[in-house]
Amino acid sequence: MAQNAQIQNLERELIPLSGGTRAHKIIEIAEANFQIGLYQKCAERADEAATLAKKVARPDLRAKALHWQGRGLAAAEKKTVFGKNRAAPKFLLSNEIIQEAKLNDPNLMISNFEALKSLAEKSGRTADVQKLETQIAAVKNGGSPTSISNSPDSKKELRDELSKLETEKAALNQKLQQQLAAQTTNIQKTEDLKKQSTVLMEQLAAKEAAISQMTAEQMKSEMILMQQNQLLDSLSFRASLDSVNLMNNELMLSETKSSRNFLLAAAAALFLLFGGSLYSFIKARQYNQIIKVEQKRSEDLLLNILPALVAKELKKQGYTNPQSHESVAVLFADFVGFSKIAEILSPEDLVKELDTAFKAFDGIIQKNGLEKIKTIGDCYMCASGLTAFTDNNHILKMVDAAKEMQDWLAKWNAELSRKGHPRFDARIGIHAGPVVAGVVGSKKFAFDIWGDTVNIAARVEQAGEGGKINISGVTYEQIKNEVACKYRGALEAKNKGKIDMYFVEG
Numbered sequence: 001m002a003q004n005a006q007i008q009n010l011e012r013e014l015i016p017l018s019g020g021t022r023a024h025k026i027i028e029i030a031e032a033n034f035q036i037g038l039y040q041k042c043a044e045r046a047d048e049a050a051t052l053a054k055k056v057a058r059p060d061l062r063a064k065a066l067h068w069q070g071r072g073l074a075a076a077e078k079k080t081v082f083g084k085n086r087a088a089p090k091f092l093l094s095n096e097i098i099q100e101a102k103l104n105d106p107n108l109m110i111s112n113f114e115a116l117k118s119l120a121e122k123s124g125r126t127a128d129v130q131k132l133e134t135q136i137a138a139v140k141n142g143g144s145p146t147s148i149s150n151s152p153d154s155k156k157e158l159r160d161e162l163s164k165l166e167t168e169k170a171a172l173n174q175k176l177q178q179q180l181a182a183q184t185t186n187i188q189k190t191e192d193l194k195k196q197s198t199v200l201m202e203q204l205a206a207k208e209a210a211i212s213q214m215t216a217e218q219m220k221s222e223m224i225l226m227q228q229n230q231l232l233d234s235l236s237f238r239a240s241l242d243s244v245n246l247m248n249n250e251l252m253l254s255e256t257k258s259s260r261n262f263l264l265a266a267a268a269a270l271f272l273l274f275g276g277s278l279y280s281f282i283k284a285r286q287y288n289q290i291i292k293v294e295q296k297r298s299e300d301l302l303l304n305i306l307p308a309l310v311a312k313e314l315k316k317q318g319y320t321n322p323q324s325h326e327s328v329a330v331l332f333a334d335f336v337g338f339s340k341i342a343e344i345l346s347p348e349d350l351v352k353e354l355d356t357a358f359k360a361f362d363g364i365i366q367k368n369g370l371e372k373i374k375t376i377g378d379c380y381m382c383a384s385g386l387t388a389f390t391d392n393n394h395i396l397k398m399v400d401a402a403k404e405m406q407d408w409l410a411k412w413n414a415e416l417s418r419k420g421h422p423r424f425d426a427r428i429g430i431h432a433g434p435v436v437a438g439v440v441g442s443k444k445f446a447f448d449i450w451g452d453t454v455n456i457a458a459r460v461e462q463a464g465e466g467g468k469i470n471i472s473g474v475t476y477e478q479i480k481n482e483v484a485c486k487y488r489g490a491l492e493a494k495n496k497g498k499i500d501m502y503f504v505e506g
Contacts, residue, residue, distance in 0.1 A: 003036045015436055018324040023052040023061045030068045034075070043072030059101035066094040067112055074119060091115050099144065106139050113139070307371055307386060310439060310447060322438035328385040329398040329432040329475065330454055332461035333361070333405060336425045338378040344422050354378060357424060360408050368401040370394075373449060383449060386437055395432050395478045399504060402428045402469045410467070429461025431472040459493035463501060473500030 007029060014025045026049035034042040046069035053062035070090030091112040098109050113136045120128040135145040299311075313320045335341070335357075342350055358375055365372050365382050373381040382401075384394040405428065413423040433453035439445050456472060464470030476485055485502040493499045 003032065007032045007036075015322055016324055016434075018326065019056050020053070020058045020061060022324070023049045023056065023058060023065065026052065027061065027065050027068060030065070030072070034068065034072060039072045039075035041072075043069050043076065046072060059097050060103055060105065063094045063097040063101075063103065063105070063108060066090045066097070067108060067115075070094070070112070070115060074115065088116060088119055095145070106142075109139050109145070110136055113145070307447060310437075314439065314445070320439045322436050324434065324436055325386060326434050327395075327432060328383050328435045328437075328449070328453065329395045329430060330435070330449070330457035331380075331382050331398055331402060331428065331430050332458050333380040333402075333426045333428045334461055335378045336427060336466035341422045341424070353421075353424065357409070357412070360412070361405055364401050364404045364408065368397045368404075370398060370401055373447070383435070385432075386449075395430075395475060396482055398430055398432075399469070399471070399475075399479055399483055402430060403504070403506075406467060406469060425466030427461055427464040427466055428469045429457055429459075429464050429471070430469065430475050431457035431460050432475045432478060456493070456496055456499065459496050460499065460501060463491050463493060463499075465503075469504040471502050471504060473502070476500070476502045 010025060010029045010032060014022060014029065017025055026045055030042045030045040030049060033039075033045060046065045046067075050062050050065035050069060053059070053065055067090070070087040073090065074087035095109050095112045097103075098105055113132050117129055117132040117136070120132060138145055310320055345353065358380060361380050361382075362372060368384075369387075370382050370384045371386050373383055375381070382398075384398045406426070409424065409426055413425065416423055431453060433451070433456070435449045435451040435453050437447070437449045439447055460470050460472050470488075471479075471485065479485075484505045486505055488501045488503060490498040491501050
């Protein structure tokens with residue numbers, strides 16, 4: 001429980017931090033998770049720290065974060081779909097960064113080699129263990145490692161080459177077996193021919209012996225008999241040949257009919273298959289189109305509630321982490337005498353007029369690339385500088401948007417006055433400074449910002465006047481070369497003391 005409390009304290013300390021200080025704190029959280037056995041959580045937080053350290057160009061913090069990521073993965077014994085350990089590349093990359101950035105951190109390099117040695121011992125890679133011991137000894141003696149290689153890949157190449165040779169050997173053995181079988185068949189045929197030749201020679205000798213014992217009359221009778229037998233055999237052979245030709249013709253006709261029936265059946269099957277496939281394709285395309293429309297509708301709804309980067313993070317991992325921003329301009333707009341207006345108009349008309357004004361504000365905010373935060377009653381709140389690609393002119397854009405809001409209200413109030421309706425004059429206040437932004441809640445998500453900057457912006461708006469834009473001295477210093485302003489003096493703000501304030505002119 002004490003360790004969990006320590007992690008909670010570290011998480012709270014992390015909220016206002018940014019840059020390298022934030023990366024260092026996340027590494028501390030990863031180490032604390034490792035100590036209590038949350039190895040996967042350790043690896044995730046260390047990966048987050050490594051990404052941030054790379055972004056702010058802090059190779060020392062990145063090397064340390066990769067070390068703890070590797071330890072977390074090794075302890076969790078996670079494997080990728082290819083079966084390779086994901087921890088080893090983290091230790092290798094950590095040492096490469098130490099060498100490339102010429103960091104003086106031999107202890108971290110030794111720790112990485114020790115972790116790699118432990119992984120090699122578990123896998124039974126004796127040669128790798130010896131190489132890593134040599135590397136460790138070199139670093140301990142004040143030298144530097146000679147090379148950092150991933151020997152499992154080399155072994156894989158050797159195994160692939162051996163597998164290829166075994167395949168070629170098996171093919172060669174099969175070919176030799178076939179040749180041997182063919183030779184055996186030829187030998188058997190030769191022996192059969194020799195036996196048949198012997199039998200024929202014996203029969204011929206017996207015939208010659210019988211002929212030598214015949215008289216002339218007997219030989220003549222034998223010749224006549226042989227001729228008659230040959231004639232009978234010829235007639236019988238011709239009849240058989242005619243019968244075979246007839247059977248062949250019938251067989252060809254039958255095969256022709258069978259081929260035609262087969263082609264007709266195949267054509268029908270192909271037609272049915274094509275029709276079914278076409279129907280399935282059309283239905284699948286319709287379903288995909290419906291899914292795309294619904295998906296776009298869901299994404300548009302999410303983007304209407306949350307900023308794009310926050311929505312993307314929420315879809316990817318199911319939650320978002322609070323983000324610190326060093327310079328954010330916060331605008332509050334509030335209608336003067338709203339309570340009296342509410343007494344004059346019916347609730348339906350009041351909501352209708354507010355909706356008209358806030359829709360116009362939304363369009364102006366979107367056009368200037370700003371972020372709407374929320375509305376509270378008749379108060380409208382927005383901010384600039386919350387996106388990852390904010391330019392240096394985001395405060396000036398906020399002031400320009402405030403001018404457009406007041407210009408729109410001036411035209412709208414002129415129209416309301418002609419109709420005899422009450423006017424909606426707004427006070428607008430702007431202040432710039434650091435904030436923390438994030439999503440609150442787990443069911444109905446709400447994006448919001450916190451910090452003293454928000455409170456001061458609200459006080460600046462309350463100290464303003466209807467139809468004017470009141471800005472703090474901090475905001476004035478950022479735009480004084482671009483926008484004409486009139487100094488109002490140091491005015492008292494509730495719970496904030498005196499604050500320099502300016503009215504934007506023009």
